[in-house]
Amino acid sequence: MKYYISAFLLLSVFLTACNPLKVPKSTMNHKMSATPTDVVPTKSEWILGADPPQAKVKIPISLLIKDSSNQPIKSFETIHEKKMHLFIVSKDLAYFSHIHPTYKENGLFDFTASFPTRGDYKLISEFTPKGGGDSSVETHWLQIEGEEGTAVPLVPDKELSHVVEGKKVALSFDHLMAGKTVHLIFTIKDAKTNKPLKNLQPYLGALGHTVAISADAEKYLHIHPMTTEGSGPAVTFMTIFPEKGLYKIWGQFKHKGKVFTVPFVINVPK
Ligand SMILES: [Cu+2]
Missing domain, CATH: 2.60.40.1930 (Macroglobulin (MG2) domain)
Structure with missing residues (x-):
């Protein structure tokens, strides 16, 4: 089977528990000799341009990416045309947004986001420090004040x-x-x-x-x-x-x- 991957490879994917479970690039290129995932360990600092952040208002947000010894990571690979992909979801997963922060310098990325209603939102950033084989992920929960929305229950689709x-x-x-x-x-x-x-x-x-x-x-x-x-x-x-x-x-x-x-x-x- 063309896309068969070995049990060993599956294991290596599971070992990167805090990172996106993805199939290493070498497998995506259809080579059978897949290399293990190669993720650079990172830390992040999220800086909000509003306190407290309110719903329906554009909020400037900065994100500083650091290495495990707290030094800013300065260069990033361009993956799928961008240096960073960022997803924002509400806690009930009803709200979804996919944006691309702007890289400033010294590990700092900037973006603005506006949130539809009051509540908790998860920010998920994905990026690859230069030389990293697979992407790193940094996430942050953000509490937004303001008008309450209606929580949407997560129900499996009856029809796909x-x-x-x-x-x-x-x-x-x-x-x-x-x-x-x-x-x-x-x-x-x-x-x-x-x-x-x-x-x-x-x-x-x-x-x-x-x-x-x-x-x-x-x-x-x-x-x-x-x-x-x-x-x-x-x-x-x-x-x-x-x-x-x-x-x-x-x-x-x-x-x-x-x-x-x-x-x-x-x-x-x-
Ligand atoms: Cu993207």
Whole structure:
């Protein structure tokens, strides 16, 4: 099997528990001799430009990335066209945002974010210090004041098909089980005509990006497609869900110059 990865490799992926569970790049390049994950240990300092931070207001936020001896890390690899990818989710996972902080200097990244309602939000930053083989992740919980929203319960989708911005997106799996390699297949059609979309465009250097976060927001997976070729209608991703339970998944794709995001809630069995 082309995409087979060994038990040894799975083990090495699990050992990086605090980092995104991802398949090492060498496997993504379809080589069988996968190198173990190579993550540079980091620390972070999050600096808020508002105290207390309020909902519905643009808040400047800085993020300082340091090495394990508290020195700023100064250079970063450009991965998928950016030096840092940052995801913001609300505690109930109803809110999702994917942004790209600006690198200033001396380990400092800047961005602004506005939060829809009062509550707790998790900020998940992903970056690769120069020379690191795999990405490092730094996260931060942020408490936002202001108007209360309505908490949305996380319920598994009855049907794995959603219409978003005129696209009908279906999600399927080959073998969904915790701790096992799974292929996620997104199939994208035009919602009106039901015709498969064959002209998807690369978004940030890949045909799509998928993020999966566990119900408690503790487990984070950033998944890229199996190949860099193709343009739809099917886009296949491979990952390993570390534990059973509920996960929310956001698939992001680009069509006619516009990025669209399609969320799913799934229950991963043991
Ligand atoms: Cu990104």
